Amino acid sequence: MGGYDHKKIEKKWQKQWQKDALYKTLDTAKGKDNFHLLVEFPYPSGNLHVGHWYAFAVPDILARALRMQGKNVLYPIGFDAFGLPAENAAIKNKLNPLTWTLSNIEYMKKQIRSMGTSFDWSREVVTCDPAYYKWTQWLFLQFFKAGLVYRKETAVNWCPKDKTVLANEQVVDGKCERCEAEVVQKQMLQWNIKITDYADRLISDLEPLDWPKEIKESQKNWIGRSEGAEIDFPLNIDTNVKRFVMIHGKGEQASSRGVFWPWLKAELEKRGYIVEAPDLPNAAEPDDEEQADYVLKHCTLNEQTAIIGHSFGGIVALRLLERGAKVQRVTLVATPFSGKFLDGEKRPTVVAATRKGFNFEKIKKNCHGFVTLYDTNDYVVPISDGEAFAKHLGCLLIQKKSQKSHFTDLKEPNVLRASVPTITVFTTRADTLFGGTYLVLAPEHEKVSSLKHQVSNKDEVEKYIDAAKKKTELERLAEQKEKTGVELKGVKAINPATGKEIPVYVADYVLGHYGTGAIMAVPAHDERDYEFAKKYGIVIKETLEPLILVTKGGDAAKKGQPFIDRNSILTVVKHWSEDKYLAVRYLPTDVRGCVSGGIEQNEDVVGAGKREIREETGYMHAKFVRKLGGTIHSKYFSDNYQKNLLVHFTPLLFQLEDDALGGIDPHEASRHTVTWMTAKEMGAFINREDMRIAWQRANGNFFYDGDGIVINSGTFDGMTVHEAENAMGQTFGRKKVTYKLRDWIVSRQRYWGVPIPIIHCPKCGTVAVADKDLPVELPEVKDYLPEGSGKSPLAKAKKWVAVKCPQCKGRAERETDTLDTFVDSSWYFLRYTDPKNKKKFADAKKMGKWMPVDLYSGGAEHTTMHLLYSRFWHKALFDLGLVKDAEPYKRRMNRSIILGPDGQKMSKSHGNVVDPDEVVERLGADTVRMYLAFVGPYNEVSSFPWNPDGVVGVRRFLERVCRAQDMVGKAENTALVNLLHKTIKKVGEDINAMKFNTAISSLMIFLNALEKEKKIGKSQWERFLKLLAPFAPHMAEELWGLGEHKRSVHKEPWPIYDEALLKDESVTIAVQINGKMRGTVEVAAGTDKTALETAAREAVVARLEGKKISRTIVVPGRLVNFVVEE
């Protein structure tokens, strides 16, 4: 085969390169700049597919070319070795995941070597190596110590049959992948990392990065920042509450009886309540029994009473309930209870004043409504455990912990909110507040359970919530269109803007984890709310009207000129029998849309509509159907009136009764054309915004997201949307930024991962493992099935779990969860810079040599997860002073994907998987590399089918290169000089732009020319070989070696082109007439304009005969265009 024995050549040189350590990369190379070319390290699945080749062998071209061009290139590789597949394989085959993984790595290494890639294997990183994960643990602990890590109850996928937590990818159609049991949601404590703290920086730092726009956009989208406002809606469950009894604490002048108490009293009285605030006896050394007696005697306690007990006053309040005082509600503010106290153990300070425990059964029974607990954790000494107490009493905890001091906090409306309960919503459209006609809570919203005593249709609500919980993702998705919900009957909220009572619903179209888990619904201006309101018959109130700056049919409004108001109508007119509409085109202005016109004096809108239809179209009998929403306001400069107009259009829908014509105004008729159009045609025809809105409303779309003016909103009327959003947001709520991004849950209840280096101590809580005890190595366990309680299989290693607390040396237990593998891959590139370091995760100086990564090449599937996590990780390290850049990757590119020969994604089920080993065996690694580089541009996200014939084409090219060796002679072939220099330039530029396909194309062009010439000078040939070397490293080396060189071609410098030799002697000039190609003319390079024009004129002289040339455009070196009159 053309004397090209790829097997021999490739084996020979791969061995030789390894022997010579050709690609060992030093941290510095004299006179060379460092370049870090990073590719995503593979998961050791055990077999290399075409995708791996595409991911590693193609960037290798760039790595090799950059080295020849004088860069010190780090092109490292490793393995992302932890993760589920190993564990599953282990369970299935009763193997150790480590054994499975290591043998896979061995095999894949061999395969990767067969590509002829120039990876520096001496820097290999394997994430399951304790020498690596020691540092994963160490870094995690730095975050832990910095307060970036916390534990939180989070819903996980739980298989009730296997009794195990499932990863999302193990849930198939809402069922367990292994046993097909229904997966349920279960709350479990999970380790989280506060990535949301970095949300803003993760967005703003994208700006200067040299990344493709689409990746930046996806990340922004994923983070999902929305600016809006939080607004409190008071609940009107208090319709029964007429009076408040305020029981103060133990003599705090500054709080209950000082500043705060009078304020709260005044606020409640403002709301129309009767307030009693008795001055209790022995306030300095209180006795709860005694004080309870006093309140019972002096105050009115009945079912219309609510109690607010502050501090020790809370204990008194509970004592009252125990004594049988039946009240509507109780609010406990900063009441000093603790979990231990509930167990009967007495605490010092205030609590000591109580003489005996409580009968909580009685308390619960006598509190007619519910108990609200407002807890501040920093009260004098931390004696209050609100969470435990709330749970015990089944009451609502308003606020667990305040960041501020106890006293300042009490001055804020928080307590008022706890006493007069509210629902807080998040909205980005505060301007529509007056149109908020109901509230919706997510089924998991805390108020739903805390309000259950107030709700008269409790059973119905509970049924709905249960159903919602059971709904799998799939069902929720399928039902997307149909919105469901239940009203909380007996509970009303008050719209703070209108002061009106509005209903409260529970519906699963509101998400519990976004915003506050509650929304104010504005059916008039939100599609989803509209749908829901229609279904449940809720009031729809419009508060916005579109305000448009019209650009068609006159200039945009002239600045500084006043607007003249005009009242007009816009009509959508239906055909009398067909499903068509009247389309009107106004002639001088090319306004296309519908019949419109002014309302005359003593005329109503319907009358005006009928008249305009008659005058403009001639149709006599139009029947009024309905109004199409509120007024549409258009601003523009009118050519007719030479004035700025502010037109208030009333949009109307008419239907013709018959085809009777007549009465058309002859003057009007000359100013527009009238046609009938289908709905689809109409959509494309209308070219003016106000008419489009009327048209859309006729088709049921009332939701306009452009600018508008506010109506029906009291003092805010007339403001623009933007103004109103600010004004209402500030008046009724507070500014708030919300993100779609959620904190990163890093714990996995799995065996095959990095053990989380935390120890749980009953006394000290969660404690970090000491640095000297790292790494916490994975223990051996008998089998890798989960333990059954939801804990990871690590929990089975009892000896391993039992450990001393590093702080108090008492008995403690290890955390048994392992880390998400995205943690491992968030810093692997740092380890490449210093892979063997035993003292640090990487030396700062060494990182300085190679960070940030110059180019990161990878798959589009990592755009939002890996790329975002590792950027966050790097920023957190940056803040801790552990790295010196805030961003890890200077430049990122997403590669395309290689499809099967049938154009479908390669998969076993399609039977279209191409085995690269087989193709390499048959055609050689150089062919495969080069083919993959040739299929299309590498730096764009696209997909290319593997074309078996195309591969053969590349193989043919290489064979021809082999044969061309015979054409090499001593003498330089002058005919090839110009092309060679052009090729050097083009190949160099294209490689650097990662357009390998066109680089290869120009190599082919050169070979074609060479074959025509049949001879080439030795130095010319060698320069060609250097250009070929990055693409076909083995063959280039072989042919280079034949030329008896001692040094590898890959160590050679990149050839240089001579600008002077790039120039052609003559150029072909295009000759056009009126921009159409009419011929070409060959002229010497550098011919001046006049000579060029003359030559061009001659070339098309026959065509120019009898025509007058009005203009000639001459572009030197390109074309001559004669503009003639037809």
Add this chain to the structure above:
RNA sequence: GCCGGGAUGGCGGAAUUGGUAGACGCGCACGACUCAAAAUCGUGUAUCGCAAGAUGUGAGAGUUCGAGUCUCUCUCCCGGCACCA
């Protein structure tokens, strides 16, 4: 629905960034070599037309001497997100 990307011969793709559309490769056709086939080499290959010529970069409009490239409208395809208030 929203965000992003795209649409060029039979196929993968080029096009100096507004200046000869279809480079290069595949496929196909014909020819050479061969008893023959494969391989190889040569020639041709956007469409219609015998030709002169006309048409042609998803569709329609626009800007321009000139548009695959710029602007607007629309259609379709791919990717991501998806009841995000």
